Amino acid sequence: MQKSSRFVFSALCFGFAFLYIPILVLIAFSFNQSAITSVWGGFSLRWYTALFNNEQIIEAALLSLKIAATSATFATILGTMAGLALTQIGRYRGRLIFTGLIAAPLVMPEVITGLSLLLMFVSLQELIGWPLSRGAGTITIAHITFSMAYVAVIVQSRLSSMDQSLQEAAMDLGGRPTQVAFDITLPLIAPSMLSGWLLAFTLSLDDLVIASFTSGAGASTLPMVIFSKIKLGVTPDINALATLIIGTVSIGIMIASWVMFRQSKRN
Amino acid sequence: MNNENTIKANQSAKPYVAETPWLDPEAVPFIQIKGLSKQFDDFSAVDNVDLNIYKGELFTILGGSGCGKSTLLRMLAGFETPNAGQIIIDGIDMANIPAYDRPINMMFQSYAVFPHMTVEQNISYGLKKDKLAKAEIATRVKDMLELVQLSELAKRKPNQLSGGQRQRVALARALIKQPKVLLLDEPLAALDKKLREQTQFELINLQYELGITFVVVTHDQEEAMTLSTRVAVMDAGKFIQIDTPTQVYESPHNRFVANFFGTINFFNATVLSTDPEAQTLTAQLEKTGTQLEAKAEGRFSASDEVTIAVRPEKISVSQERPEGDHLTITKGTVEDLAYYGNRSVYRVRSQSGRIIQVSAQNNQRSEQLVLEWDDEVYLSWDSSCNVVLSE
Amino acid sequence: MSDSKRVLTKTYHQPLGDKLWRNFVIGIPYFWLLLFFLAPFAIVFKISFATPIVAQPPFTPLFDFTANASQWLLATWDNYRFLTEDNLYWVSYFKSIKTAAISTLICLLIGYPMAYGIARATSTTRNILLMLVILPFWTSFLLRVYAWMGLLGKNGIVNSLLMNMGLIDSPLQMLYTDMAVYLGIVYTYIPFMILPLYATLEKMDPSLHDAAADLGAKPWQTFIDVTLPLSMPGIIAGSLLVFIPAIGEYVIPALLGGIDSLMIGRTLYDEFFVNRDWPLASAVATILLIIVVIPIMLFQRSQQEQE
Numbered sequence: 001m002q003k004s005s006r007f008v009f010s011a012l013c014f015g016f017a018f019l020y021i022p023i024l025v026l027i028a029f030s031f032n033q034s035a036i037t038s039v040w041g042g043f044s045l046r047w048y049t050a051l052f053n054n055e056q057i058i059e060a061a062l063l064s065l066k067i068a069a070t071s072a073t074f075a076t077i078l079g080t081m082a083g084l085a086l087t088q089i090g091r092y093r094g095r096l097i098f099t100g101l102i103a104a105p106l107v108m109p110e111v112i113t114g115l116s117l118l119l120m121f122v123s124l125q126e127l128i129g130w131p132l133s134r135g136a137g138t139i140t141i142a143h144i145t146f147s148m149a150y151v152a153v154i155v156q157s158r159l160s161s162m163d164q165s166l167q168e169a170a171m172d173l174g175g176r177p178t179q180v181a182f183d184i185t186l187p188l189i190a191p192s193m194l195s196g197w198l199l200a201f202t203l204s205l206d207d208l209v210i211a212s213f214t215s216g217a218g219a220s221t222l223p224m225v226i227f228s229k230i231k232l233g234v235t236p237d238i239n240a241l242a243t244l245i246i247g248t249v250s251i252g253i254m255i256a257s258w259v260m261f262r263q264s265k266r267n
Numbered sequence: 268m269n270n271e272n273t274i275k276a277n278q279s280a281k282p283y284v285a286e287t288p289w290l291d292p293e294a295v296p297f298i299q300i301k302g303l304s305k306q307f308d309d310f311s312a313v314d315n316v317d318l319n320i321y322k323g324e325l326f327t328i329l330g331g332s333g334c335g336k337s338t339l340l341r342m343l344a345g346f347e348t349p350n351a352g353q354i355i356i357d358g359i360d361m362a363n364i365p366a367y368d369r370p371i372n373m374m375f376q377s378y379a380v381f382p383h384m385t386v387e388q389n390i391s392y393g394l395k396k397d398k399l400a401k402a403e404i405a406t407r408v409k410d411m412l413e414l415v416q417l418s419e420l421a422k423r424k425p426n427q428l429s430g431g432q433r434q435r436v437a438l439a440r441a442l443i444k445q446p447k448v449l450l451l452d453e454p455l456a457a458l459d460k461k462l463r464e465q466t467q468f469e470l471i472n473l474q475y476e477l478g479i480t481f482v483v484v485t486h487d488q489e490e491a492m493t494l495s496t497r498v499a500v501m502d503a504g505k506f507i508q509i510d511t512p513t514q515v516y517e518s519p520h521n522r523f524v525a526n527f528f529g530t531i532n533f534f535n536a537t538v539l540s541t542d543p544e545a546q547t548l549t550a551q552l553e554k555t556g557t558q559l560e561a562k563a564e565g566r567f568s569a570s571d572e573v574t575i576a577v578r579p580e581k582i583s584v585s586q587e588r589p590e591g592d593h594l595t596i597t598k599g600t601v602e603d604l605a606y607y608g609n610r611s612v613y614r615v616r617s618q619s620g621r622i623i624q625v626s627a628q629n630n631q632r633s634e635q636l637v638l639e640w641d642d643e644v645y646l647s648w649d650s651s652c653n654v655v656l657s658e
Numbered sequence: 659m660s661d662s663k664r665v666l667t668k669t670y671h672q673p674l675g676d677k678l679w680r681n682f683v684i685g686i687p688y689f690w691l692l693l694f695f696l697a698p699f700a701i702v703f704k705i706s707f708a709t710p711i712v713a714q715p716p717f718t719p720l721f722d723f724t725a726n727a728s729q730w731l732l733a734t735w736d737n738y739r740f741l742t743e744d745n746l747y748w749v750s751y752f753k754s755i756k757t758a759a760i761s762t763l764i765c766l767l768i769g770y771p772m773a774y775g776i777a778r779a780t781s782t783t784r785n786i787l788l789m790l791v792i793l794p795f796w797t798s799f800l801l802r803v804y805a806w807m808g809l810l811g812k813n814g815i816v817n818s819l820l821m822n823m824g825l826i827d828s829p830l831q832m833l834y835t836d837m838a839v840y841l842g843i844v845y846t847y848i849p850f851m852i853l854p855l856y857a858t859l860e861k862m863d864p865s866l867h868d869a870a871a872d873l874g875a876k877p878w879q880t881f882i883d884v885t886l887p888l889s890m891p892g893i894i895a896g897s898l899l900v901f902i903p904a905i906g907e908y909v910i911p912a913l914l915g916g917i918d919s920l921m922i923g924r925t926l927y928d929e930f931f932v933n934r935d936w937p938l939a940s941a942v943a944t945i946l947l948i949i950v951v952i953p954i955m956l957f958q959r960s961q962q963e964q965e
Contacts, residue, residue, distance in 0.1 A: 012772055098691075110923075
């Protein structure tokens, strides 16, 4: 028993070191004075200053945030409906196809999703003249499509673990399906909708491949700008950008899990 | 080891076991537990416990949840390491023997039947780990399947079995290793009421036939009463009383044990006088002043505050004042009654204002109730039914 | 008085609104996915039979209704024929599958003991460890791959560390190799392996382990006989969650792989953006889809079995 638990313990240590050392090194070197990324030349914030003076990056970041917020919101609405359709409504025609349509975007290679959406947009434009041009709008649609699947899965798992009799009780007391959905179901799944929104937001903010396919000439999202810069090698201002993003996300996640932990303890 | 029909061989070559070895000062205990303790953080689950269990016993450890009974069982099996104390089984100290090498097997509360193996694979698992010859495993599994009546289901997976069948798989899987001791963790808890009664008798018969020492852990007092040769009542990591089922029921040592087994009426009383020779005492009930006699060992003396305990079924109800020697008699009105078919339970308010519970057999056929609400009745019981408790 | 014998029966009609609500909840997301997820595949399939031209859009239509009856269908197998004839595509597909398989295996080897350790931990520690597994997943994927560029480069941190310690004289070529691609895939996808494994291991009744030990199995035997087979659903789900996206991976081979690391995702991307051959890219995508459709269906089946 002792021997096996020591093995598991060292595996955990190794695994987490593997997961975190690259990130920590990246963060440390974002404060490096030197422009050579492997040599420590003293503490400095110069790359942060350089970052904030880089208009291209700032502009791309704003565009990405805008796309992420919009697509996350729509993905949450559609994903919640999909989650309800998968768990709350019994049998209907095409349910099996629907289940497949929800699960497939989760694992579909990005290049396929990206290419197929682009060709769809091109064909639609030919047929009905919409969308007029490709850019933020088409990226948003693409992001809604794949992130709604994630929201649906999160909402679905919450719904299926929920006590079904709560809704039956509401129905028994005279609630119409619509009223039950808004009075009982939605408040109960609100936390999972929130985590769905957050996940959709990060997925959108993070996406490079699908955005590259579905974007037009003008619109460049933050990952697209980063990618074109780092393809040529390591640049310290991207280290600074990475530190900012990772820091913000980590603090956000830690606060969120702390709040959830407190709540679960109170219950 | 004789390979053929070891189980049957065991039956015929069953060694002589005294009916009540715990009364024999010469008898050597089969399982000796000495000063056993187990702490989890600050919590003492098992607290300096001593226990002797004899060969061939069907010994039950009874207690509520969190009393330490499961921890004790897990220490016997080797899943928990004691903080202090010794476990000796058949003369061997178990301290450094890991669970997989102990001559002990367990039937788990959840049965822990491996879901990915068939009934047959489950039952043969332990023998395979002992690296027995294939042919021997095959014959022993076949015999065991017959013994627990699962031969037809040998190829089934556990999710195709009923709860009772899964329980038999778990039992067979443990028994086939011919352990010195079989541990059973809440063996009947997961079964429904009908099946429970039937299984109870099957377990007793099996234990009798195989002569294996059984240690059962349960929270169910009825299960403990019907199964065991002896019962140890456990609370807060300690044994409160270790006796035969009849002893713990009829002569509980204190209120805790008396309450644990069914319902009982308690009266506060003061000892008036004792008779050391006849081992009886006379006491006066606190409120009514009724005087009564009771059997008691010499541990009480005059003016001691004691509790008199009487089981509801020992009390007779009648509308006329009963006559007879050695009777304790009191008067009251029926306040509540419940009809159970075979018996009726009355809650009678005595003159002192307290409620006395009475359970009466309905030994006459009548479509009317014998007694009605608000009837004036006499309650009487034989003095020998009075149990004197010090607390 | 004769009326009293008549029984009045009224039929209850479900209000129209209730039905509308139901159709609305199913219909809208269904329609969205049909339009933006399923239909696009049909278009990819269609275009894979077209001929590339220099125009906007850069391919020919499949149907020409102005032509005479025998020639109106302009579909061509040329793209697929080209795929089979050019060695490049065979190599790409094979390399993708190989890379995905090796990375999945490494993920499993690292992820299993981690998931096991997390499942065995006390509930507070467990929550913290789970959060630590999920946390990198929320931070930018691109930047996490980028972090390895800084570590593995010729002038990277690993090389300078090794040289300072005197273990090597000249920098090792670590970046732009297959190893770097494996590392990158394992690094980014390992949470997908750990989480389903954790879920099955955590659900497992701990008394099953006790029972195996009780019946005489040593710890490693308990693992082989009980833990491993019972965690199979988690192993399958986790492996597919790593394997499927890894096959089509573009970013990791593009950033960490060498010029010759021709994974199919990268080939498709280049075919589309560099060569602007949309029909050929569509054909590549169609074949890729056929390759991943089997593991995707396996994944869906394993998910349904879980339910």
